[in-house]
Amino acid sequence: MSADTHWPSGVAMQVRDLAVRLGRGAAAHMALKGVSLDLRAGAWTAVVGPNGAGKSTLLRALAGLDAAARVQGDVALHGRTLAQWPVRERARQLAWLAQGGVVDRGADDLPVRDVVMLGRLPHQGWLGVPTAADHHAVEQALCDTGAWDWRDRPLGALSGGERQRVLLARALAVQAPVMLMDEPLAHLDPPHQADWLALVRERVRAGQTVVSVLHEITLALMADEVLVLRDGQLRYAGPSETPEARQALLDVFDQRLALHRVEGGWVVLPR
Amino acid sequence: MALVPTPSTLPRGFGLAVALLLLSVLAGALGLAVGSGGWEPLALWSSDPLSQQIVWDIRAPRTAGAWAAGALLGLAGAVAQGLFRNPLADPFLLGSASGASLGVALALAGLGVSPMAMGWTLQLGLTGVAFVGAVLAVLLTLVLAQGVQHTSRLLLAGVVVGMVLGALTSLVGLLAPQTLQALQGFMLGSTALVGWPSVAMMAGAGACGVALAWSLARVLDGLSLGEATATSLGLHLGPARLALVAVMALATGTAVAHTGLVAFVGLVAPHLVRAVVKTTHATLLPLASLTGGVLLLLADVLARAVWAPQELPVGVLTAVLGGGYLLWLMHRGRR
Numbered sequence: 357m358s359a360d361t362h363w364p365s366g367v368a369m370q371v372r373d374l375a376v377r378l379g380r381g382a383a384a385h386m387a388l389k390g391v392s393l394d395l396r397a398g399a400w401t402a403v404v405g406p407n408g409a410g411k412s413t414l415l416r417a418l419a420g421l422d423a424a425a426r427v428q429g430d431v432a433l434h435g436r437t438l439a440q441w442p443v444r445e446r447a448r449q450l451a452w453l454a455q456g457g458v459v460d461r462g463a464d465d466l467p468v469r470d471v472v473m474l475g476r477l478p479h480q481g482w483l484g485v486p487t488a489a490d491h492h493a494v495e496q497a498l499c500d501t502g503a504w505d506w507r508d509r510p511l512g513a514l515s516g517g518e519r520q521r522v523l524l525a526r527a528l529a530v531q532a533p534v535m536l537m538d539e540p541l542a543h544l545d546p547p548h549q550a551d552w553l554a555l556v557r558e559r560v561r562a563g564q565t566v567v568s569v570l571h572e573i574t575l576a577l578m579a580d581e582v583l584v585l586r587d588g589q590l591r592y593a594g595p596s597e598t599p600e601a602r603q604a605l606l607d608v609f610d611q612r613l614a615l616h617r618v619e620g621g622w623v624v625l626p627r
Numbered sequence: 628m629a630l631v632p633t634p635s636t637l638p639r640g641f642g643l644a645v646a647l648l649l650l651s652v653l654a655g656a657l658g659l660a661v662g663s664g665g666w667e668p669l670a671l672w673s674s675d676p677l678s679q680q681i682v683w684d685i686r687a688p689r690t691a692g693a694w695a696a697g698a699l700l701g702l703a704g705a706v707a708q709g710l711f712r713n714p715l716a717d718p719f720l721l722g723s724a725s726g727a728s729l730g731v732a733l734a735l736a737g738l739g740v741s742p743m744a745m746g747w748t749l750q751l752g753l754t755g756v757a758f759v760g761a762v763l764a765v766l767l768t769l770v771l772a773q774g775v776q777h778t779s780r781l782l783l784a785g786v787v788v789g790m791v792l793g794a795l796t797s798l799v800g801l802l803a804p805q806t807l808q809a810l811q812g813f814m815l816g817s818t819a820l821v822g823w824p825s826v827a828m829m830a831g832a833g834a835c836g837v838a839l840a841w842s843l844a845r846v847l848d849g850l851s852l853g854e855a856t857a858t859s860l861g862l863h864l865g866p867a868r869l870a871l872v873a874v875m876a877l878a879t880g881t882a883v884a885h886t887g888l889v890a891f892v893g894l895v896a897p898h899l900v901r902a903v904v905k906t907t908h909a910t911l912l913p914l915a916s917l918t919g920g921v922l923l924l925l926a927d928v929l930a931r932a933v934w935a936p937q938e939l940p941v942g943v944l945t946a947v948l949g950g951g952y953l954l955w956l957m958h959r960g961r962r
Binding site for chain 2: 465471
């Protein structure tokens, strides 16, 4: 996967025969077993599947976060494999929001504004002082997530949902063309889930590519595309509105879901 | 929601920095005035050569040395807590303290003398041995942890190295009982033997350490969000971690080599700063150094004053005060 000339138009990232090994010794197992897919540029793709299906592993692999020794196969971004990208340039292209960042207390003593400013690290020099563009990006992200009012409070003083919105603002502040979010709706109440949805749709309209791991299947079925995973294998990849997508969902969750048509969308209930 | 630009006020922590500098000067003046000779040497400074000697050769270097050692420990503590993402991390992790102790124990057993009876060349030698011990212990920890990639493995290896070297130090003490008292003094921590050469070495190490750590402050900020997020932000964690561990070893090793195992200053100084101002590491690191310096200097003055003309080992005082502070923190955290 070398020359840009062969890169299909409309594809942001390409994955070929991706296999990822996690754990060591007796605990070693393949979290992904040969996954190939194209991520559509300027679209919102939702990644769904039961616990342990490999959703987060796939997202980490898309972000290039695992040691090369654990990963086989190719992940390419805009025509270049991740390894071919200079690290900082890649960091400007790919923003990644960690799963469970809310329960991690490591940044509790940092003021919210400084947490969000960390999203600007890929744009700044080694000792770089924040530029006007950095401040603007941070303020924009704080406003977009409704976190502006707490900008001077330490992260540790916020509730779970508020923290999640600050961490989302941190990822937004990177202003990367591709955003990878692992369970971005964790700890968010329904109105703020709706806000997140509106934000993602606006970003996608503006040309950004968004990939999100979601446990909220109802919301996932509102995405443009859906990737259905189980046991480290891709069971479906394509538009979310197809009967095949819904059938794949029912299959990977062992028919323990019920899909109901409500007001032009799909509502998923556990069964 | 309007985008109101924040007025460019003084940077966060500026007030604390000024207060700490003022406190340093005040405590420094006290440090010159307190000692077994009381106020007199300072009053007789201009006329009496003996008084001049007491103030210039004993009290001044000791005062400056206590401040410098405290600053080194405060810096090492702030780096350790950021690097290991643990507010209870202590600069004596990674085995540096036990390495320094073992070095001193071996040197004392080999030479068969007490540090009190030594000229300052020998003392400098002892300092060098302690420093080498600290650095070797940290290197051993790094080898056992197979590098700096895995924080938990690094901490575990540090604990193992600390326990094994501590046991070896006790063994040396048992085999050469004549060194026990001197070794005890070192383990308790004391600023009594600090001379100008020590001050110069600590100041040099401190300046290098603060500069290097400050240049990596953004890596520490990034790490606070977790290793994966830091990596996704394009930070080169490997080399940065190695440099930060080196700063920690240099700062701790230098302080321990000159003042022994002064407890709690490295642990408490960053905590005190964070209790007053929540800020990034670029501000926290220098403030923690200043706080460490003020803490150890005040403890040293107190250690000289409470029992005058006798004096307490300053390490005992910092252990009691630091322990009390931590208990208070625990109590406050539970409520």
